[in-house]
Amino acid sequence: AQKITQTQPGMFVQEKEAVTLDCTYDTSDPSYGLFWYKQPSSGEMIFLIYQGSYDQQNATEGRYSLNFQKARKSANLVISASQLGDSAMYFCAMSRNYQLIWGAGTKLIIKP
Amino acid sequence: DTEVTQTPKHLVMGMTNKKSLKCEQHMGHRAMYWYKQKAKKPPELMFVYSYEKLSINESVPSRFSPECPNSSLLNLHLHALQPEDSALYLCASSQTSYEQYFGPGTRLTVT
Numbered sequence: 001a002q003k004i005t006q007t008q009p010g011m012f013v014q015e016k017e018a019v020t021l022d023c024t025y026d027t028s029d030p031s032y033g034l035f036w037y038k039q040p041s042s043g044e045m046i047f048l049i050y051q052g053s054y055d056q057q058n059a060t061e062g063r064y065s066l067n068f069q070k071a072r073k074s075a076n077l078v079i080s081a082s083q084l085g086d087s088a089m090y091f092c093a094m095s096r097n098y099q100l101i102w103g104a105g106t107k108l109i110i111k112p
Numbered sequence: 113d114t115e116v117t118q119t120p121k122h123l124v125m126g127m128t129n130k131k132s133l134k135c136e137q138h139m140g141h142r143a144m145y146w147y148k149q150k151a152k153k154p155p156e157l158m159f160v161y162s163y164e165k166l167s168i169n170e171s172v173p174s175r176f177s178p179e180c181p182n183s184s185l186l187n188l189h190l191h192a193l194q195p196e197d198s199a200l201y202l203c204a205s206s207q208t209s210y211e212q213y214f215g216p217g218t219r220l221t222v223t
Contacts, residue, residue, distance in 0.1 A: 033210045037214075043215040043219065044200060047213055099157055100155075102154030102155065105154055
């Protein structure tokens, strides 16, 4: 069965420091996609970054990068130079057909 | 433009009321989704429409009735809801079976 695990329920990070949010996954499908979403307290679910299982290079989008280690089945999100506006809930997800398998989420709080 | 809009932003309704949630996207996406999200939990998929046809119904109670009038619009009709249906309702769309783009959500309170 497909599964996403996020082991960090909450994290406190000092502003301007880099942050790594952990995500491991389990699937027997050779083709899959991995996603990170950010959900501020306002509720909107914001798409951050995508990594395909066949992609050779780690995905990057501005300050976000995805550290994809296929053999370890991990897809950690790295946020460089954190900002106060990065405080939010972060979800890792994996695609299966038209469905997303979600992790439990990590609540990130950036301290000034 | 990756915008999905949802109305209303907030909704309070009694258990005997009938109301509707509306979702709209103009990205040409062919799949649209309804999710229910409780506080501090990931979203739970309710329905998926693909090419304007209902393709997935995750055993949602019949008091929730989805409708896809055209490729840009998705409605969720609500009737005789229970207090435990209070949640954030998120709409999303996607072009493929991969990345989904979400709207801002409707915060529903059932009294």
